[in-house]
Amino acid sequence: MKYLVIILLLLSCSDSNQPREKKLYGWKEIQQKKEIEFLFSNSSASFENGRDGVPEGFEYELARQFAKDHSLKFKYRTLESVDQILEQISLGNGHIGAASVTHTEYRSENFNFGPSYFSVHQVVVCKKRKKIKSTKDLSKLKIMIPTQTSFTETLLYLKSLYPELVWEEKEDENSESMLQEIWKNPEYCTMMDSHMAALHRRYLPELKIVFKFKKENKIGWVMDKENTELKKKVEQWFQLKSSQKLVKHLKRKYFEFIAFDPYNLKVFNARIQDRLPQYLDLFKKAAQKYKMEWELLAAVSYQESFWNPKAKSPTGVRGIMMLTRRTAKSVGVTNRLDPVQSIEGGAKYLSKLLHRIPSYVRQEDKIWFALAAYNVGFYHLRDAMALSIWQNENPTAWPSIEKVLPLLAQRKYYKKLPYGHARGFEPVIYVQRIKDFYDILKSKTKFSTL
Known part of the structure; x- marks a missing residue:
């Protein structure tokens, strides 16, 4: 009921x-x-x-x-x-x-x-690097695009020059949901405008722009x-x-594209040695206060900022926990670039999100729900939980929500939801990376290397 x-x-x-x-x-x-x-x-x-x-x-x-x-x-x-x-x-x-x-x-x-x-160019985006020197080489690719877009016009023109060129068109999809498809199936590529590619490569830096069309669009x-x-x-x-x-x-x-790869495990292990010791006591103190594992809090911080207390993003988030101005105010943080305040505030905010997760959610999964909300926002998470019911999935289990979240980028789903469109694939990747960082930190704690 x-x-x-x-x-x-x-x-x-x-x-x-x-x-x-x-x-x-x-x-x-x-x-x-x-x-x-x-x-x-x-x-x-x-x-x-x-x-x-x-x-x-x-x-x-x-x-x-x-x-x-x-x-x-x-x-x-x-x-x-x-x-x-x-x-x-x-x-x-x-x-x-x-x-x-x-x-x-x-x-x-x-x-x-x-x-x-804005002056933009159409670009071809892939997860794997491809050698594309000219439009003729595009026939070597498996391309997926949304229906009823200017990309179809471009490809139809190219097909008149290169009959071997083929592609797939997807109904009820957009450029963002296409990125999710090529992320899951890296043999495929898609097309989008250059400014949108730059936006999404902030969150999916592994994506590669393999070809840029010369024509400029206003x-x-x-x-x-x-x-x-x-x-x-x-x-x-x-x-x-x-x-x-x-x-x-x-x-x-x-x-503005910020070039970094947060999933480089070699860099992560180096940061454990040269950065984590400076903030270890702060993570432990805040985690104890808000009844969570310090390894989890540290993993969130690494995913957010590489444990850089002066980290800044053009989107407005700041500090070692990368808090928004609104979030910082809600948890009493007056200086987001102060690591003491930022770590305390990040832990407090994550604790607040945990308490907002409904009691019927599986206990072992509540933290993953809260982390998804930390990334995409609580209201989009709530949309995903409701959508999971429509999809005959279990709204109390993270594996089900993990399946449903990417659907928030697809028109046929988000148009029915109160909070609308969201880059739903990002919190899925976000949570998975934190899980991996957390597991590595737990392992090092277990074997007394921290």
């Missing part, structure tokens, strides 16, 4: 993004109503609910600032595809589409575009063709120094 309650709650929220039949007007009407409505897609670049349950995304932050600078109420909806966004814009059911929309000849004829704030906000006054306001806003500074900051925050 308690599972049924969860499902009913989800169903009550699932229709919030359905198109509404209403007519929106030009800039004068926007000013009169004192509100503006943006349309986003469910993606890491456009809009998603972050690990703290707070909306985030490059496009979301940019749009919110536009509304703020013009003293307008910021309204938004999320849709499943660029095609849906364009349809709603053409019907007047939204003012601006902000979803990494590329300028094409057809779109430029039928819609207004704001200034381009990205910008899209508006109704007749809404020329709104277009002018958008153009003027993007010309402001403050707006240009914001775009630069958000590009760095969301798309």
Whole structure:
């Protein structure tokens, strides 16, 4: 019965993004109503609910600032595809589409575009390194792509030149879920835009960009063709120094690739010798206070920061436990770069997450649930638990949740969930790596090498 309650709650929220039949007007009407409505897609670049349950995304932050600078109420909806966004814009059911929309000849004829704030290239991404020197070499690859994308157009053109080229197209998939497929099946590769590849390689650094197409594609906000006054306001806003500074900051925050491999076990063993001793007593003290194993807390910290107390990420997380500003405030941390505060705060936050895990979850699996929440956010974990019931999986067992979490990146699943899209494959990898680091530390403790 308690599972049924969860499902009913989800169903009550699932229709919030359905198109509404209403007519929106030009800039004068926007000013009169004192509100503006943006349309986003469910993606890491456009809009998603972050690990703290707070909306985030490059496009979301940019749009919110536009509304703020013009003293307008910021309204938004999320849709499943660029095609849906364009349809709603053409019907007047939204003012601006902000979803990494590329300028094409057809779109430029039928819609207004704001200034381009991104120039991207299509790239081929694989888990294994491949030797690709030209487009002709792409016929050597097994390629999977989502349906109804510009990647199909590219491949169809190449097939006219190289008939031996073949690929698979997947229904109800997007670029992010394609990455999950090639991660599980490294014989395959996929295609995506370069800025999205940079975003995902932050969390999956083993991915390789094996080929980059020369053609440059422009990205910008899209508006109704007749809404020329709104277009002018958008153009003027993007010309402001403050707006240009914001775009630069958000590009760095969301798309700058940080080259590292947290899974290099040789480096891990070296760090056990040269870094861990400096913080060992802090891990033991915090772990004892919050009733957890210090090896587990240390493993989380290594996965987060390499045990670097000054670690900083463009996304805003800081310190040896890589706390967000919001999380740090919730656990009383005033200086995230202080290892004493950070380790204490990280342990306290993980303990709080453990206490939020429902009592019906298997005791031995609660820590893995909590770690997944530490990575992707508690509300996305709750979505996964509800989804596991629909999938005839066990919502109380980590092996089941581990199967379901990646589905949060697929349209046919996340569109039914209250907290929507998430990079669900990342917490699965995150937990597995921590398990491995934890096992190594436990082994060294057992044989008195720590």
